[in-house]
Amino acid sequence: MRVLAVDPGLTRCGVAVVESGSDGKAHSLLAGVIRTDPQDELAMRLRQVYDAVHEHLMQMNVDVLVVERVFSQNNVRTAMGTAQAAAVCMLAATQLNLPVHQHTPTEVKAAVTGSGRADKAQVAFMVGRILGLRELPKPVDATDALALGICHVWRSRTAVAVGR
């Protein structure tokens, strides 16, 4: 299974492609960030995120899109932009008839570190370890997308193992 994982955002949108190999391990094929200019109009920024995700979905032969579930948290204004970036990513996938899944930040942290309350540094450390990376991609949004991809690959494997 090959997963495109998106840590949604308007200014920086983390993207990663993670694959579960025949050895049962997670491998990373891509990790990066889509950036849009806060000075640009919202509609244009959404289009840029959509176009970039659409291209990744097409070129990387992806089976499923996974998006980190957005919560309002503290900054509602930022959360709205994040939710809108997530929306156009989901649209791009469903237009290609690809399934879309969401995981919460707590699920991702728990999958990767064993604790839903792990901090960013701990998540990054474990992502590097799990994927055998000598260096972590920057900025952290790319690492967060890798963590989300690992989470989905592992949860799907578990779901299959228990016959769900």
Place this chain on the structure above:
Amino acid sequence: MRVLAVDPGLTRCGVAVVESGSDGKAHSLLAGVIRTDPQDELAMRLRQVYDAVHEHLMQMNVDVLVVERVFSQNNVRTAMGTAQAAAVCMLAATQLNLPVHQHTPTEVKAAVTGSGRADKAQVAFMVGRILGLRELPKPVDATDALALGICHVWRSRTAVAVGR
């Protein structure tokens, strides 16, 4: 100028087409609602809103998309869905190289009734009066979209008149 006005929402998304005639008055060409099923997956619902708005933009020969600006208000969860519906509408327009504008609910109320604090009934009453409608479209989301369309047509006219 012909405007597609959208009062965004996931469960009910109000849409209206309003035109400024050569007489300087606003005319309505369409008013309705796009509905999606809350039981369906979010990605599918966003696609349904996108498809419907895309079709309106294509078929109605629209010059501009206007979307009511989303605020978090009380229910953050609803606001997120509303923001996501707005996002895919804006994407549909920008993909057709149409300009996208947003107005706040206060701007819409002020344009139509003279008061930014008017209630829904007052807005609906004035929409019917301005457009010369015998009957208001239902549900209220369609009327709200008409109000937004009138607001944009009038504000554009004023902007031209003062040479902006």
